[in-house]
Amino acid sequence: MDQELHVFVTVVEKANFSHAAEVLHITQPAVSRYIKNLESKMNAKLLERNNKMVQMTKAGEIVYHHAKEILSLYEKMNVLVADLMSQPSGKLSIGASYTFGEYILPHIIATIRAEFPQINPSIMIGNTREIVHQVASRHIDVGIIEGKMTDEHVAMERFSVDSLVVVVSAGHPLAQKEVVSFSDLEDETWIVREQGSGTREATEQMFADHRFTPGSVMEFGSTQIIKESVEAGLGVSFLSTWTIRKELALGTLKVLDLPGFPVQRQFTLVTQDTEFQTKAMEVFLRVLKQG
Template sequence: MEQQLEVFVKVAEKESFSRAAEELHMTQPAVSQYIQQFEREMGTKLLERSNKYVRLNKAGEIVYHHAKEIIGLYTKMQRLVDDVTNKTSGPLSIGASYTFGEYVLPHIIALTLEKYPLVKPTITIGNTKEIAELVTSHQLDIGIIEGGLKNAKLNIEPFSKDEMYVFISSKHQLASRNGEIQVSELEDETWIVRENGSGTREASDEVFRIFNLAPPKIMEFGSNQLIKESVEASLGISLLSHWAIRKEVEIGTLKILKIKGLPYTRQFSAIVQTPFHTKAMDSFLNLLREEELLYNIGNKGPQHFQS
């Protein structure tokens, strides 16, 4: 059954028997035979076939969704059993939201491999909602998110605080101001925010609520890097984590605004689906829990975020 599921998933993703066969190192007739046998066992057709494409039908979509989860659980089970007698090693699939994934996680991975060279990490970056969904469906071992999340299926463990600042281009008219800025001065600015489902967007919305701001001009972008580049180009102002903007502030292309009540503080949290952890998972989680770890990483970069 496991082999049938893997073949079915690959055909569904590649939308082609021949491309699936190539990736699986099988012959095309063998792939077709697996699919036919699987459809007989399921009691219905799962794929629509034509000369141009192979696509999932409604029943196939249901089977595909659960097949991905079953394969993830089976793989995790095998790793847990192997892990009982072996050293900290093997694959570790980590997902992270953009801020942590792009600016902090590479340092954590480097330390992980320094301590546990037999671990083989793979990284997925997405917004908080996307990462939570992948952990829930067993497609990721561990997720790291920013901001709040309510999900009864997941174990959510905050492990570090993150500070967020309003920033502007160094060419902005407010850049020459050294004292505190009144929030009312920012209402008519164009605010550049992340998309819905992002922890950073959640933080921006909360800051608007706290300061009773209702900006009439908002632009929504799908990445922190695009937001930074846009602020540098004087398209607007934004709120991001100090991890995301520290280098640009250091070289002087961006400037932090001093605003009473900021920085806004949120949590980085680790999320897992199962109580059974491989040694690789536990070792990685223990690194995240080390109180001085993120502080030491932060001290390698610019120090200029003074309240």
């Protein structure tokens, strides 16, 4: 049935029988036969056709969703079996939330590639919710997140600690103050990440822990934009020390000395709930945990 599912998925994604036939290198009548056989086995009509387009029925949507997962598992099974007799190699899809993905992961990938050049990693950057969803739906192999989240369809493991601090521009009046209190920050504009971000979650938790309500908030979807905005004097922010190393070295940002800071949080590893791993994945996990 795997060939029938493959043909069905291709027809759905190309939205056209003839285009699917071209991609699959088979005839259009052969495509029609595969679809007819699958519909017979499912005892349901899966596709509606008109002169130009193909659309899924409700049953077709269910089959498409599960067919993608089945084909992904089938491909992974073949990879795992072939992987037993080979050196670590092949594709490895990694998802990471912004702090880890943009500031730490590139160094890990460089270490892996130096020793195992046949491993071919691809990286997806997204917020915590997106990464967990992508691992759970088997669109990526592994994820690293900053926020707290649970999902019964994935395995999670804390593996490293991150530190977060309050930062201002080097020219900000508070940058010259030896010790700062939250009362000094009441009139400041806080520049924060978007909802769903691990850093946003940590920021809101920090506000709650200190019973602090910012008077003004600006929300941006990128840590880089936040850093640029703070440097420009638009406000203050709460960021990971990993993200501001260059700015601190250049002297463009200043960490405020607040009681109880820096704040610690955990980086969490997210993997598919399976006991089998490729050698490429084993290498990645080893280097990741060695830190």
